[in-house]
Amino acid sequence: xxxxxxxxxxGQLMLVSTVAATFSSFVEKTxxxxxxxxxxxxxxxxxxxxMQVTLQVNGTKHSLQIEPRVTLLDALREYIGLTGSKKGxxxxxxxxxxxxxxxxxxxxxxxxxxxxxxxAITTIEGLAQGDNLHPMQAAFLARDAFQCxxxxxxxxxxxxxxxxxxxxxxDDEIRELMSGNICRCGAYPNIVAAVRDVLEGKKDAAx
Amino acid sequence: xxxxxxxxxxxxxxxxxxxxxxxEASYLAxxxxxxxxxxxxxQTPTELVDINPLPLSKIEMQSNNxxxxxxxRNSDVAYDAIIQKRYPVLSEALLxxxxxQLRNMxxxxxxxxxxxRCYYFRDTSMPCNKRVPGSGCxxxxxxxxxxxxxxxxxxxxxxxxxxxxxxMVALDAVVQTxxxxxxxxxxxxxxxxxPGETPERETVLQHGELIIAVDLPAxxxxxxxxxxxxxxxxxxxxxxxxxxxxxxxxxGIIRSARIALGGVGTKPWRAYDAEKALLNQPANQAAFQAxxxxxxxxxxPQKYNGFKVELAKRTIVKALTTVGGMA
Ligand SMILES: Cc1cc2nc3c(=O)[nH]c(=O)nc-3n(C[C@H](O)[C@H](O)[C@H](O)COP(=O)(O)OP(=O)(O)OC[C@H]3O[C@@H](n4cnc5c(N)ncnc54)[C@H](O)[C@@H]3O)c2cc1C
Ligand code: SF4
Ligand code: FES
Ligand code: FES
Numbered sequence: 001x002x003x004x005x006x007x008x009x010x011g012q013l014m015l016v017s018t019v020a021a022t023f024s025s026f027v028e029k030t031x032x033x034x035x036x037x038x039x040x041x042x043x044x045x046x047x048x049x050x051m052q053v054t055l056q057v058n059g060t061k062h063s064l065q066i067e068p069r070v071t072l073l074d075a076l077r078e079y080i081g082l083t084g085s086k087k088g089x090x091x092x093x094x095x096x097x098x099x100x101x102x103x104x105x106x107x108x109x110x111x112x113x114x115x116x117x118x119x120a121i122t123t124i125e126g127l128a129q130g131d132n133l134h135p136m137q138a139a140f141l142a143r144d145a146f147q148c149x150x151x152x153x154x155x156x157x158x159x160x161x162x163x164x165x166x167x168x169x170x171d172d173e174i175r176e177l178m179s180g181n182i183c184r185c186g187a188y189p190n191i192v193a194a195v196r197d198v199l200e201g202k203k204d205a206a207x
Numbered sequence: 208x209x210x211x212x213x214x215x216x217x218x219x220x221x222x223x224x225x226x227x228x229x230x231e232a233s234y235l236a237x238x239x240x241x242x243x244x245x246x247x248x249x250q251t252p253t254e255l256v257d258i259n260p261l262p263l264s265k266i267e268m269q270s271n272n273x274x275x276x277x278x279x280r281n282s283d284v285a286y287d288a289i290i291q292k293r294y295p296v297l298s299e300a301l302l303x304x305x306x307x308q309l310r311n312m313x314x315x316x317x318x319x320x321x322x323x324r325c326y327y328f329r330d331t332s333m334p335c336n337k338r339v340p341g342s343g344c345x346x347x348x349x350x351x352x353x354x355x356x357x358x359x360x361x362x363x364x365x366x367x368x369x370x371x372x373x374x375m376v377a378l379d380a381v382v383q384t385x386x387x388x389x390x391x392x393x394x395x396x397x398x399x400x401x402p403g404e405t406p407e408r409e410t411v412l413q414h415g416e417l418i419i420a421v422d423l424p425a426x427x428x429x430x431x432x433x434x435x436x437x438x439x440x441x442x443x444x445x446x447x448x449x450x451x452x453x454x455x456x457x458x459g460i461i462r463s464a465r466i467a468l469g470g471v472g473t474k475p476w477r478a479y480d481a482e483k484a485l486l487n488q489p490a491n492q493a494a495f496q497a498x499x500x501x502x503x504x505x506x507x508p509q510k511y512n513g514f515k516v517e518l519a520k521r522t523i524v525k526a527l528t529t530v531g532g533m534a
Contacts, residue, residue: 051213068213068255071242091243098308107308110242114213115235115257158308165307167286179442180306 058126075113095181105161147185227415277316296432300374363406386416446470
C-alpha cells in the first residue's frame with residue numbers, strides 16, 4: 001500500500017516536471033525565436049543553420065539535415081525515431097542515454113551527432129537479432145531487472161559494453177562499473193544479478 | 208544552446224590556425240565538460256573546432272618519459288598496462304573519476320581544462336567572478352560545503368574538480384603545447400592558477416594554444432603510489448577530499464615523497480610542506496600525521512566546509528599508510 005502510494009506520488013512528480021519542462025522549453029523556444037531576429041547582428045553571419053549529417057545506426061545509414069548543436073541523443077530520438085535511448089538528466093549524470101559507438105559505451109546526451117559521422121552506432125533497438133533477444137536482454141527479463149523500465153535501455157547497453165571490456169570479475173566490480181547508470185526504481189540487485197549471469201555464462205555479449 | 212559553427216581539424220597546426228584568430232572559438236574534445244556547460248549557457252562559443260580526428264591519442268615510452276597524447280581517452284589511460292604498473296596512482300585516480308561512459312569520451316587535454324563544479328558558476332542567474340568578472344562570488348557568503356580550503360581568495364573559492372590532474376601533479380607531469388607562438392613545455396604544477404584577483408584566468412594557456420601531450424618522467428616513487436578519494440557516495444561523485452601519494456622508502460626511511468591533494472584546493476594542490484615533513488623520516492604513523500598537519504597548515508575553511516580540514520588530514524594519513532605498507 002505504502003509502496004503503491006509512493007509510486008503514485010512519483011508519477012505525479014514526473015507529470016509536474018514534464019509539464020514544467022515542456023513549458024520552459026516552450027518559453028525557451030519563443031524567446032529563441034524572438035531573440036534570433038533581434039540578435040542576428042551579434043551572431044556571426046556565417047553561422048550555418050543546418051548541415052547534412054549521415055549517421056550509421058544499427059547498420060542503417062540515415063541522412064539528416066540538422067544543426068551542429070543537435071546531440072547524438074536528440075538525433076536518435078527526434079530525427080531518426082529511435083526512442084529506446086532515454087533522456088533523463090541530459091547532463092551525463094544518469095546513463096539513461098547510453099549507446100554504443102564503435103562498441104564503446106558513451107552518454108549520447110553529451111556529444112553532438114555531427115561528431116560521429118564515421119562511426120558505427122548501436123542503440124538498444126540494434127541489440128536483438130530479429131526475434132532473438134541479445135543475451136543481456138534475456139538476462140534482464142529472466143532476472144526481472146527493472147520496474148518502470150526507464151533506465152533499462154541505458155542499463156543494458158552499458159552492461160553489454162561492460163562484458164566486452166572484461167574488467168569486472170566480482171559483484172562489487174559490476175556495481176562499480178555500472179555506477180554511471182542510475183535507476184530511480186532501485187532495481188540494482190537484480191541488475192547486478194543479470195549482468196553476473198551473462199558474465200558467468202560467458203555468453204558472447206559482443207555486438 | 209547558442210548556435211555555433213562546426214569544423215573538424217585533421218592536423219594540430221590546422222586546429223591552432225582555426226581557433227587562434229577568433230576569440231569566441233573553442234576546441235572540442237570529448238565534450239563532457241564543454242557541451243554540459245553550453246547547455247547551461249555558461250560557455251557560449253560561436254565556433255567549435257572538433258579535434259577528435261587529430262592523431263594525438265597514443266601512449267608511448269620515450270627515452271626518459273611516458274608520453275600520453277592529449278586525445279587519449281581517460282579509460283584507455285586508466286587501463287594502459289604500463290601506467291597500471293609504473294604509475295598506479297594515475298590509473299586509480301582516473302578510475303575514481305566520473306563513469307565508464309564518460310571516461311570513454313573524456314580526454315587527457317579536456318580533463319585538465321574542465322571547469323569547476325561550483326554550483327553558482329553553473330547557474331547563470333547567480334553572481335560569479337569566474338563566469339562574469341566583477342559580478343561577485345555567491346559561494347563565499349553562500350552554501351560553500353564543496354568549496355576550497357586552500358588557495359582561495361576573496362574573489363573565488365572554487366575547487367578544481369579533476370582527479371587525474373591531482374595524480375599527475377604528484378608525478379611531476381609536464382604539459383606539452385603548441386600555440387600561435389610555437390611549442391611550450393609547462394610543468395603541470397605551474398599550469399593551473401590560483402584565483403587571486405583574476406579567477407576568470409584559470410591556466411597559463413593562451414587562447415588558441417593546443418595541448419598536444421602530457422609527459423610523465425620516469426620516477427623511483429611512482430610504482431609505489433596510491434590515490435584515495437573520499438566523497439559523498441561510494442562511487443561516481445566528485446571528491447570532498449582526495450590524496451595522491453607516492454613514497455620512496457629505503458630501509459624504513461622515506462627518501463622522497465610526493466603528495467598532492469584534490470577537492471580541497473583551488474587548483475590541483477601539490478603539498479610541498481607535507482613532503483618536506485616526510486623527508487628522511489621513518490615511515491610510520493607519527494611522520495604521516497606530521498605530514499598531514501603540515502599539508503593543511505595554511506587552510507582557510509569557510510562556514511560550511513570546516514570539516515574538510517580534518518577530512519583532508521585523515522585522508523592523507525590513510526593514503527600514506529597504504530603506500531607505506533606496499534611491498
Ligand atoms: C556527471 C559527470 C561526473 C564527472 N565526474 C568526474 C570526477 O569524479 N572526477 C573528474 O576528474 N572528472 C569528472 N568529470 C569531468 C570529466 O572528467 C571531464 O568533463 C572530462 O575529463 C573533460 O574532458 P573532455 O575531453 O570531455 O573535454 P571537453 O569538454 O571537450 O573540453 C573541455 C575544455 O578543454 C578544452 N580542450 C580540450 N582538449 C584540449 C586540448 N587538447 N588543447 C586545448 N584545449 C583543449 C576545450 O576547448 C574545453 O574548453 C565528470 C563529468 C561529468 C559530466
Ligand atoms: S567560488 Fe568562484 S566559481 Fe564559485 S561563485 Fe564564487 S567566483 Fe564563481
Ligand atoms: S540523459 Fe544522458 S546521462 Fe542522463
Ligand atoms: S527501472 Fe525504473 S528507473 Fe530503473
